[in-house]
Amino acid sequence: MILAKAVELGISKVGFARATAVSPEAYERYARWIERHCHGEMSYLEKYEDVRRDPRLLLDGAQTVIVCAFNYYPSQFQRADVPQIASYALGRDYHEVVKERLMQLAEYIRENFGGETRVCVDTAPIRERYWAVEAGVGFMGTNNQLILPGRGSYYFLGEVLTTAVFEADEPCRDSCMGCGRCVKMCPAGAISPEGYVDASKCLSYLTIEYRGDLPENLDLGNRVYGCDECQRVCPHNRSARPTTISEFAPSDELLSLDAQAIAEMTPQQFSAIFRHSAIKRTRLAGLQRNLRACQAGLKGDE
Ligand code: SF4
Ligand code: SF4
Structure with a gap:
């Protein structure tokens, strides 16, 4: 039922993970990345460490993290001789588009399954690629992109946290082929x-x-x-x-x-x-x- 709603909303892939603390390994990896100052001047990535560790702090009583992937691969590209804009930015701002659609999904969940919801689209301190792997949506490439098996990485991610309980998917254990x-x-x-x-x-x-x-x-x-x-x-x-x-x-x-x-x-x-x-x-x-x-x-x- 919820999958049919996701398809109606243009979501290419949806996965469910039990809301828990992130694994110590994943947390350590992130902490090392920050320690090495790989985040440049994005100091906001240093904040809300506790929330990044545990998404339940974003929604009291959260039971499930629902991860949704939206395809943005363009149907048309710029001419090669003009200043180039990354593919993801050629259309309307994904923050608006993904949020609008996830708000509809969240409303559908509340009406049909009860409970509270919270929508996250790149603004809340949630480890979204970690949760995408846990929810079986894709795997991490060496380039740090979330790759959907058989579909690639040109996808926006967004999450709905909910206090409703859904059966969790198996995490995606595929791996990038490491071609370099x-x-x-x-x-x-x-x-x-x-x-x-x-x-x-x-x-x-x-x-x-x-x-x-x-x-x-x-x-x-x-x-x-x-x-x-x-x-x-x-x-x-x-x-x-x-x-x-x-x-x-x-x-x-x-x-x-x-x-x-x-x-x-x-x-x-x-x-x-x-x-x-x-x-x-x-x-x-x-x-x-x-x-x-x-x-x-x-x-x-x-
Ligand atoms: S990491 Fe990827 S996006 Fe960044 S400069 Fe290298 S190729 Fe470009
Ligand atoms: S190592 Fe190869 S397969 Fe893996 S993310 Fe990079 S380009 Fe893709």
């Missing part, structure tokens, strides 16, 4: 063969989250927002199929955005174009900073 392509092809050398991603070097972090001046001689290539390289080269994504969620279809406005349009963009135009886009996160100043870094790097290559 993501390690070799990462333009920033941010991925270790052991599967640690140093976010402070990652172009996705630097172009989206980082607010200061970009490091000198940073080679962004033509990437003005985010980076898809470690997903693009992953063999598991050969099976990726375009999303059927219409809100994730790339907007014509974004597909046609060129360097001149970004360089000359006013704050008003930025707000109008990106009001419902994840790109608003980087702000106009950040987008134009990234463009200048791309142009400086490309000039240096001539």
